[in-house]
Amino acid sequence: MSEFPRAERMVWRGLACTRLGLPNGDSAVVSDFGAQVLSWEAQGQERLFLSPRAVLDGSAPIRGGIPVCFPQFNQRGPLPKHGLVRRTPWHYLGAEVQEGSISASWCWDAEPSLHADFPHGLRAVLQVQLTPAGLRVQLQATNTGSTALAFTGALHSYLAVHDAETARLQGLEGQAFWDAARGFVPAVQDGSVVLGEEVDRVYARSRAALQLHGRHGVLDIAQDGAWPETVVWNPGPALCAQLGDMAADSWRQMLCVEAALVNQPQALAPGASWQASQHFQVR
Numbered sequence: 001m002s003e004f005p006r007a008e009r010m011v012w013r014g015l016a017c018t019r020l021g022l023p024n025g026d027s028a029v030v031s032d033f034g035a036q037v038l039s040w041e042a043q044g045q046e047r048l049f050l051s052p053r054a055v056l057d058g059s060a061p062i063r064g065g066i067p068v069c070f071p072q073f074n075q076r077g078p079l080p081k082h083g084l085v086r087r088t089p090w091h092y093l094g095a096e097v098q099e100g101s102i103s104a105s106w107c108w109d110a111e112p113s114l115h116a117d118f119p120h121g122l123r124a125v126l127q128v129q130l131t132p133a134g135l136r137v138q139l140q141a142t143n144t145g146s147t148a149l150a151f152t153g154a155l156h157s158y159l160a161v162h163d164a165e166t167a168r169l170q171g172l173e174g175q176a177f178w179d180a181a182r183g184f185v186p187a188v189q190d191g192s193v194v195l196g197e198e199v200d201r202v203y204a205r206s207r208a209a210l211q212l213h214g215r216h217g218v219l220d221i222a223q224d225g226a227w228p229e230t231v232v233w234n235p236g237p238a239l240c241a242q243l244g245d246m247a248a249d250s251w252r253q254m255l256c257v258e259a260a261l262v263n264q265p266q267a268l269a270p271g272a273s274w275q276a277s278q279h280f281q282v283r
């Protein structure tokens with residue numbers, strides 16, 4: 001803890017990271033690998049899930065925290081699942097103190113030669129801002145090449161759940177969705193989302209913040225309109241048992257609530273930029 005907001009470069013569980021800290025004790029740890037937030041502590045509680053079996057040696061995407069899926073969501077295109085940037089180091093740009101808060105940024109650059117299926121110039125910048133009891137993550141994309149491109153993506157936030165029996169996600173009631181775990185059949189959300197069976201749903205974004213209710217209070221989850229969809233994912237016990245980087249009961253400890261761009265790829269003309277953020281606030 002220190003008197004002022006501060007950013008510290010460090011090695012955290014073997015990974016080059018930046019730790020952001022506030023005078024009230026809140027902190028966030030962000031890895032250069034994937035520009036991935038790995039920990040966010042607010043009001044003395046860890047708010048993100050990081051799998052006890054996460055691979056942290058740079059050989060695979062990290063299971064937990066806030067992976068950045070970009071420039072492709074899931075398997076909706078020819079690139080590796082969830083895109084290129086979650087499996088590679090980003091360049092740390094530095095940190096900036098604002099009144100009562102601190103933010104840090106990372107960038108990732110693609111040249112047309114980077115990947116045969118993505119022959120474009122693209123720059124991604126991720127900014128992570130820590131505020132009292134809050135965390136804002138913003139992704140910016142700029143077409144730095146000479147050809148038009150289109151992308152999909154997500155901030156794949158793994159939120160910590162401390163009591164699977166009573167945890168519930170509110171705020172999606174009445175929203176249209178389809179569930180990849182149930183044959184992609186269009187449906188409308190009835191009531192809260194609870195943990196149990198696998199859910200792999202893509203919802204139309206809700207204008208109002210969602211609320212994750214749990215043992216440690218309520219977490220408000222908001223995303224701006226440039227993320228048109230919200231993905232809610234929990235593998236449930238059967239799929240979780242097949243995931244080598246999850247413990248058998250990890251599905252009971254997390255719920256992914258992802259700010260996403262899935263259904264309609266975003267076009268970017270040469271020189272054009274796009275940006276969108278997701279915001280978490282403990283009540």
Ligand SMILES: O=P(O)(O)OC[C@H]1O[C@@H](O)[C@H](O)[C@@H](O)[C@@H]1O
Nearest residue numbers: 074081082156180200231233258
């Ligand atoms: O195991 P991965 O590649 O990190 O993906 C996890 C999940 O990510 C979600 O965003 C997808 O909707 C799921 O279909 C997918 O299984």
